[in-house]
Amino acid sequence: MFFGIFKLKFHYLKISLVQTIINFLMPAIQVKNLVKKFKETTAVDDISFSVEEGECFGLLGPNGAGKTTTINILSTLLKLTSGFASVAGFDVSKYKNEVRRSIGIVFQEPALDSKLTGKENLEFHAMMYGIIPQVRDKRIKELLELVELSEKANTLVRNYSGGMKRRLEIARGLIQKPKVLFLDEPTLGLDSQTRRLIWDYIKRLNKEHNVTIILTTHYMEEADYLCDRIGIIDHGKLLVLDTPENLKKTAQVSTLDEVFIHFIGATIRNIEEREKIW
Numbered sequence: 001m002f003f004g005i006f007k008l009k010f011h012y013l014k015i016s017l018v019q020t021i022i023n024f025l026m027p028a029i030q031v032k033n034l035v036k037k038f039k040e041t042t043a044v045d046d047i048s049f050s051v052e053e054g055e056c057f058g059l060l061g062p063n064g065a066g067k068t069t070t071i072n073i074l075s076t077l078l079k080l081t082s083g084f085a086s087v088a089g090f091d092v093s094k095y096k097n098e099v100r101r102s103i104g105i106v107f108q109e110p111a112l113d114s115k116l117t118g119k120e121n122l123e124f125h126a127m128m129y130g131i132i133p134q135v136r137d138k139r140i141k142e143l144l145e146l147v148e149l150s151e152k153a154n155t156l157v158r159n160y161s162g163g164m165k166r167r168l169e170i171a172r173g174l175i176q177k178p179k180v181l182f183l184d185e186p187t188l189g190l191d192s193q194t195r196r197l198i199w200d201y202i203k204r205l206n207k208e209h210n211v212t213i214i215l216t217t218h219y220m221e222e223a224d225y226l227c228d229r230i231g232i233i234d235h236g237k238l239l240v241l242d243t244p245e246n247l248k249k250t251a252q253v254s255t256l257d258e259v260f261i262h263f264i265g266a267t268i269r270n271i272e273e274r275e276k277i278w
């Protein structure tokens, strides 16, 4: 009996040791030949890329390109059809809980409870993550300060502006101190001043707090300002992947807008496809 428990413990120790070494050696995100099919639609079509720890990586592409689907697979919300993906060293198909514990996510669609205050939203989220009250209160205070919402902490979210909601969502995504933060269209629909403010938080998180960031956007200036490297995807395929500077050099243009047109083309997509939001 005693030896049985000892053997079991040793077995888990061995696994966690091996996993620690794997985590240390693997990039923050690894994607190999990733495919996701929804019946007749191939939303992600054989994509491969990796993201190093501390990097800010951008997935750029028009609506319907496959950005959200990729993020949803990496954050374990969707099952992949084939291929491989790992986050923080954990295979997303095998270690869902470990992946979830390592990440924060800010969804494309707002996901706050408007009947609660900003602080209550964060408290609820912290409870879901099992963060003990002593740690929780301090962390919530720090996060509200980070996104400059301390004064609005006790205001109902229904009375927040779009920019304030977005900032609160970023704070919420950071509650469990994630190694990797996913931001799906973080500034969609915001005015340019608020967008700048959000860019500054993202930059600070990435450069000062060393959070690995993967963001999707279809705003070129956003990707140019924030991302160390950018992958442009369309129709589920990764067309090109490089630093913003190298992309401009390759396309022989001076702005990312022109890079985008160079790789994607200037034709406006079929309107139903553009307006379809899942």
Ligand SMILES: Nc1ncnc2c1ncn2[C@@H]1O[C@H](COP(=O)(O)OP(=O)(O)O)[C@@H](O)[C@H]1O
Pocket: 038, 041, 042, 043, 061, 062, 063, 064, 065, 066, 067, 068, 069, 070, 276, 278
């Ligand atoms: N749950 C779903 N069921 C069926 N098709 C979907 C679903 N989610 C996304 N799609 C399709 O997959 C493609 C990629 O969508 P998405 O990843 O949301 O693109 P993006 O985020 O780049 O705008 C689109 O053609 C979309 O219509």
Ligand SMILES: [Mg+2]
Pocket: 067, 068, 069, 108, 184, 185
């Ligand atoms: Mg999307």
